[in-house]
Amino acid sequence: MQSINENDLGLQGRDFELDFIHIYEQYAEELVDFSFNLVKNVDDALFLCNEVFAKLWLQRSMFTDTQSINAFLFVTTRNLCLNFLRGLHCKNLQSTSGLEQDLLVHVDFRSLYKEASDDLVSRLPEKFQALLNQGGLKLKV
Helix, strand or coil: CCCCCHHHCCCCCCCHHHHHHHHHHHHHHHHHHHHHHHHCCHHHHHHHHHHHHHHHHHCHHHCCCHHHHHHHHHHHHHHHHHHHHHHHHHHHHHCCCCHHHHHHHHHHHHHHHHHHHHHHHCCCCHHHHHHHCCCCCCCCC
């Protein structure tokens, strides 16, 4: 993992927009890989990471140094992945009418979670929405 140099970021008063792009470029691929290792699905890993970056943007005022950004990104990614997996597991346990219904519930939960994640991303400025939705991330699977 490459760490970002605090001098590269405007945490001491500059505009956070340039910093956000830099942080995204620095961490996005690694966070998607980390997510994929937990959720074992490329699409889920991608939209979970989009949610992490949306949360970073929306909570940007609480960051004062690069250490806290690094910790936030990885802890938030882990927590979102675990919550996502817990949700899938609970939905699958509720379905008792066979495999076909399990799969429908599984897909339904994914679509609901994706919708909530998209709603969060839609609260970002348009240029950041485009950055998150560009789909140019590659997994090291």
